[in-house]
Amino acid sequence: MNNETTYIGRPMNRVDGYAKVTGDAKYAADYHAKGLCYGVVVSAGIARGRIVDIDTSAALQLEGVLQVFTHQNVSGLAWFNRSYKDMDAPPGKHFRYLQTDMVAYSQQPVALVVAETFELARYAATLVNISYEADAHTTSLTGNLDKARPPKGKKTGFKKPANRGHFDKAFKEAPVRAEATYYQGAEHHNPMEMHATTVLYYKNGSITVYDKTQGVLNTQSYVKSVFGLSGKKVKALSPFVGGAFGSGLRPQYQLFMAVLAALELKRSVKVMLTRQQMFSLGFRPITQQTLSIGAVEDGSLQAISHQAVSGTSQFEDYVENIVNWSGMLYHCKNVQQDYKLVSLDTYTPLDMRAPGAVTGVFGLECAMDELAYKLNMDPLELRRINYSVEDGSMKKPYSSKGLMDCYEQAAARFGWSQRNPAPRSMKTGRLLTGWGMATGMWDAMTVPARAKATFTADGKLTVGSATADIGTGTYTIMTQIAAETLGLPIDNVTFQLGDASLPFAYLEGGSATAASVGTAVQKACLQIRERLLSLAKDIPDSPFRELSIEQLTFADGKMYMIETPANFIHLKDIMTLTETDAVNVTSTPLPNIFKQMKYAKNTHSAVFVEVQVDEELGLVKVSRVVSAIAAGRILNPKTARSQIMGGIVWGISGALYEESVMDHQFGRFVNHNYAEYHIPVNLDINDIEVIFVEENDDVVNPLGVKGVGEIGQVGVAAAVANAIFHATGKRIRDLPVTLDKLL
Structure with a gap:
């Protein structure tokens, strides 16, 4: 018995990669x-x-x-x-x-x-x-703030957080205070x-x-x-x-x-x-948010207020968890949060990678940076001081939280201790260098999912679920989970998705697919194991007759006795000897709700960014990024790193490039093309280093997976903006940070 069938945690190539690079993969228009x-x-x-x-x-x-x-x-x-x-x-x-x-x-x-x-x-x-x-018509959010109102109705995933403590009194008494308003225009998926x-x-x-x-x-x-x-x-x-x-x-x-x-x-x-019509589908909502933070001289937070107003359509109320993060991320007894909408003559905004968190954490983490300068304190130290071991809004401990390790490892790799804290202090020629950092946070969600598995007499396993792979690597990680669980060579496993006739899976979004569908795939394969043992017991003179599944292990396409590995049987032989053509199961994993309800479940990150700003032209280049991620068990470091890098690139893009220009005279986004809606190209992206912090979590799901699709982008724009302030001494609170705003 060897480890040739240990796949989870290995940086494996995409199983669908060949089809994609050769053109065999067909998309909707093909x-x-x-x-x-x-x-x-x-x-x-x-x-x-x-x-x-x-x-x-x-x-x-x-x-x-x-x-x-x-x-x-x-x-x-x-x-x-x-x-x-x-x-x-x-x-x-x-x-x-x-x-x-x-x-x-x-x-x-x-x-x-x-x-x-x-x-x-x-x-x-x-x-x-x-x-x-x-x-x-009306398409201006800032011109209609007087019409802001609470959201109507309910939407899964959104609940207005309850205030706690006495913000007004605590903020008034706080000796050090930071107050600022941040604006983010519409951002399009493209x-x-x-x-x-x-x-x-x-x-x-x-x-x-x-x-x-x-x-x-x-x-x-x-x-x-x-x-x-x-x-x-x-x-x-x-x-x-x-x-x-x-x-x-x-x-x-x-x-x-x-x-x-x-x-x-x-x-x-x-x-x-x-491409022009792609700008009519919905977008990250136009949002203005105001943060007020008070602290004592040692940096301990005394009061946080986070107020946000977002645009929605005239016919639907689209809501996001924008302000919630301020009540969760740091230890503070007095927190006030409010979120309102303004109805505009646009289409309804739409969930976009890390909806709410990208926007809300940008405001929070920039405000924390502003507070750090008022305190004359290292921004990283301010975050360490206010580290929270529980979700302050829910009053629940985290199922796992490797954020402090993220801070330590990313800061060490980045060289943060060498930072001169004074703005405009790090300069080479006409280039101003700035270092900034931010914290990231996202939910570790699970959603309903089922999977079916079929093991056939030729030793092949087919697993399927009606989920999707939008480029995240779902095909690959599900194949890895199935192959390892049943102990098969990975080439003997096929995962099917994207077919409505397959067992139920919720939408692929929210970083929930790996945890949710992955758990269903794992359970289906565990049920196949049980069925194979049952068949093996029916073989005449079977040595497995008195054994339980806990006394066995599956590897190399065989079923082994754990205590005596020399005793094994090929899985194909079980099928042949029992004259079984196929074993079919459909799994419906049920989470341990009572256990999970006791905890807050989140992913965390620490993002460190270096920028170089041309003092004469106002041009900004992000020259280095180090991001440390705590997201439970990493199923495939290769595809996971790709996800985080993609999120970082988009965070840079949102911070510096992606500007939607709304012509309010016509009520239309006028730069609705790739030529004028700017996104970064290869030359705009430089060194990116991703660190996965080890995190064991037996609460979130049996696999210990939290998902990495969203967390890579959260906090990046704030870290870039904070680095720009460190480089230039100029605080830009309106995304994207374009050269005209700097000049």
Whole structure:
């Protein structure tokens, strides 16, 4: 017996990597069928008002144009008399496309042109002439703060935190205080793969839907709900996703358009959005937040107030956990938190990588840095002093918290002790060098998930769950879990996902998939082990007859006796000797709720950043980042490091590059393309070092996994902004920190 089948914790290559680099991996827009036609969406040209007339005659006169769908000819959809199902929908009146002449936001889809070729559909779309009656619109958050109101309704994952202590009194009495307001504009997802749906139509009226989504069950449920179809009529597939970051959590409008056209025309239809239309799907909400922090001279926090106002649409209340982190991250007895919304004439904001935390922790960690300077204290030391062993809001200890180790290891690797604390003190030529740091925090969530496993007589294992892989490595880590649990060579294991016919899995988001689906996969494989032992006991003269599963181990494709490893049997032989073709199980893991309820479950990080600022030009370069992550058990250090690096790059991008320019005259994001909505390129990203701090946690789930998708981005923008202050002595509280703000 050897360790050849020990896979969990090993930095393994992606099992889907070959398919991706060779082009074998098919994405939503890559599917074709005989007679496939193409749809192009026409977007509204005003931000608020009504459509007076849509003239489609010029488009319909073109040979090969099949139909132009508008609110004038779309009716009879089932969503008026059936419940609307969307796993990620916020409370409110969910938007229904092509159902009214009203325009609620700029770039609202108002027509779909379908033609025999994509080029023809695109040209015909330019011939659709729309007349509008525009109403006054409002798209400015800061211009409407007087209209801020509490959120309406409830949304899973959000609960307004309770205040504690007496903030006003404690803050007034605190000898050292820091108060500041921070602003963050809209930030857009912009994955490389744009949203697309290909619908294959069959003569019996059934459809196969290839959709860009973070949850095929959500896609299937939406289509059934809107169009009144049974589950047997709708097959939903999404085996590969070219990035999503939250944009695929809700069904996007190309799904509705493609299914509508396929059912009406009884043809297979493909609809892919343009890059410009990708800016109409939702975004990280525009937010203004004010923090007030009071401390005594030794740095002990006495009072924290965190007030935030975010924009939402006129028809839904999208909420985030923005202020909650201030009541959780540090020890403080007097905390006041408030969160309000302003309804704007935009589409509803949408979950984006680490929703709420990226925004709220930016404000908190910049305010902590400002307080550290007022105290004349090392920003790292201030955080150490106020380290909390429990979630102050819930009054619960953490299931595990390796944050102090994150501080120590990252600071040592970065060389933080060599920092001259004075702003503008580290200079080479005209380059000002700045060092900044911040803490990160995210939830360690688990969500419902099931998995099925089939072990066949040829020694092969197939495991499946209706989850997604949006580039995070889900295919790979699930294969690792299954292979190790059943003790099989990894090449003998296949993991299936992205198919609505597979067992239930929630949306892939929130860093919950590895923990949730991983636990289901592990349990399914453990059940296979039990079944194999049961079969082995039926073999004549079986030496395993009196043994329990605890007395056995599985490795190298064999079942071993732990006390006497020389006694073993090949798993394939068990199947052959018992004349068994396959062993099938479906698992539904149930968390230990009573144990978990006693603890707060979170991931943590410490981010250290070096920037170089050109004093004459105002240009900022992030030259070094060291990030230490405490996220429980790391299933695959290679894919996990990739996740953290991606989060760090996006944190840098949000801090320095990603600026949405809203033209309030037209109520539209005017830089809705890759040319003017800036994101970093390779030359903008320099040394990044990721440290995984060892953390054992038997509370979060049987695997001890917390997830790493989100935590990599949290705190990065604050660390960059804090480093810029250290370099320049100028505090920029408005993201992104562009050169015009520095100059």
